[in-house]
Amino acid sequence: MAEVLIRDVVKTYPGNVTAVKGINLDIPDGEFTVLVGPSGCGKSTTLRMVAGLEDITEGTISIGERVVNDVAPKDRDIAMVFQNYALYPHMTVYKNMAFGLKLRKFPKTEIDERVNNAAKILGIEKLLDRKPKALSGGQRQRVALGRAIVRDPAVFLFDEPLSNLDAKLRVETRAELKRLHKRLATTTIYVTHDQEEAMTLGDRVVVMSEGLIQQCDTPLNVYQHPVNRFVAAFLGTPPMNFIDGRLEQGQNGLSFVARGIEIALRGHHADLAAGHVGKEVVLGVRPEALFLRPADTANSDDQTIPATVGVVEPLGNTMDVFAVIGGDTMTQDNARRVTARVKAEVLDEDTPVTLYVDDTKLHLFEPGEYGENITLQHAAAVV
Ligand SMILES: Nc1ncnc2c1ncn2[C@@H]1O[C@H](COP(=O)(O)OP(=O)(O)OP(=O)(O)O)[C@@H](O)[C@H]1O
Ligand SMILES: [Mg+2]
Incomplete structure (x- = not known):
């Protein structure tokens, strides 16, 4: 469990592209926060800085009271799920889910318990012996979620995890994610450019544009009380x-x-x-x-x-x-x-x-x- 604090964070990529121009965000412990905004507004960059996959040019990010600017990704107690679920094709579902724990030298019995438990939560117990190529897109995405869940991290980071799924499956998996968050209550930062996903999933919605946060509030408030024309035009x-x-x-x-x-x-x-x-x-x-x-x-x-x-x-x-x-x-x-x-x-x-x-x-x-x-x-x- 952890809160995430983002303080005056700037990201300038090589070549002088400033993708994030000074943002502040407090994400309370257990909250589901969605970053939403048009393509190129800096959502993934922000998430990747929390994950430790990008250096922070200026400012600080802390996870659970610890400033993590110089902490390696593997030591940040986070689990990330991407759009392309990147499962290992030669490993079974079980092994895909167990891999991160094995790497961290968890005992075999603990690994077994965690994988089976996550598989039960996600309804994929029957698929544990299959390889990814024998799964549907939605099932693969659930395995990717499972891989994150077994880690029991302080923070989940999602970057457009549903965008490879067809419309119906997206809606179903979205509902599943919501149930999952209710059950696990893990602090979550979720990136999407889909406003419907943002509104339905988020406890709070952060609307970004051009590297800046325009508004951060409950879904209802950003919809009914947009602070500016950009937010008003983006949602709805x-x-x-x-x-x-x-x-x-x-x-x-x-x-x-x-x-x-x-x-x-x-x-x-x-x-x-x-x-x-x-x-x-x-x-x-x-x-x-x-x-x-x-x-x-x-x-x-x-x-x-x-x-x-x-x-x-x-x-x-x-x-x-x-x-x-x-x-x-x-x-x-x-x-x-x-x-x-x-x-x-x-x-x-x-x-x-x-x-x-x-x-x-x-x-x-x-x-x-x-x-x-x-x-x-x-x-x-x-x-
Ligand atoms: N490695 C990089 N080097 C240089 N510029 C980059 C790099 N990664 C991203 N950018 C630029 O930073 C800006 C923000 O990119 P980012 O990936 O954070 O956007 P995004 O909000 O996630 O967009 P999308 O919805 O398309 O995924 C863009 O202008 C992008 O071109
Ligand atoms: Mg992105």
Whole structure:
């Protein structure tokens, strides 16, 4: 059992590529932390520094109160599982799982107990005599997990361990990993670029971009209270809608105004945005915060976006409506496109539609890819 502390860590590779630009992260004992972010953002580099497979250029990493910067990987009490499970092809499953323990000179009876126990946890008892080539992808991945489990390490490190599996198996193995963590409660750092994996597995999700941590919080908080536009855009499918506009002070209070749209700001949104009157801002609203309503149920304080339906994608119970704000569904202007995930109903393409906004769920961002969330309530911004 151990906590992992990452302090002011920088990694510069030869050739002057700075992959990690000064990150701080506290991973409490027993927590499942997921590092997520686009390709090249520094996830694997961070993990490999914890594992000891890469030198740390600046800063310190400690595992269980011991600074490990100069500790060899084999002495860090960690076990790592990679994307390509790298099993020894000439060894049986049993021997693959026992190998690390044998190397560390564990007694035979202890090895036997640990391998059998791990095999039971993973449901691969019947496969112990097989060689890897006689296993399916999912079974091989379980053996790779087994190899990590038998070590009973202080920390598990996973680098995209499911990405070689097909979609169905990924979901199944994901659930298995979650059960495994519940049972073993070993501190875990898990790297993925798959946001669904991040949201479903993590006690906390760390969103990275360009070598920096953008936000670290519970899955629900990073989704509902993104600190900036990057985090908001990265999480969620279909992605959050962003509409460029400005904040204006009218007779009835503060509004977000863009071509053809006026959305009144209410409650804490108005308080938090007050300092931005007259400035350019970006409205962020997730597809599921938009909905349709029969025209005769309209209210005077409804918040609406007038749009024209482009394409409708039925999803069974719900459907995605890809619309364009105002008219002209052939527009090349992406900033006028908006997606709504609504309850399934009959909706003709190329017809006008009123999208209702659940205004408790809107966000306002400063302009730019990393524009700060102006409407973030302080309590949610736990970093
Ligand atoms: N050995 C290396 N030498 C030089 N640059 C490297 C090396 N390894 C990684 N990099 C660079 O460091 C940056 C971060 O790489 P890293 O592998 O940590 O990204 P990642 O977030 O794991 O991406 P992915 O999702 O594609 O696996 C990238 O720009 C990459 O090209
Ligand atoms: Mg990687």
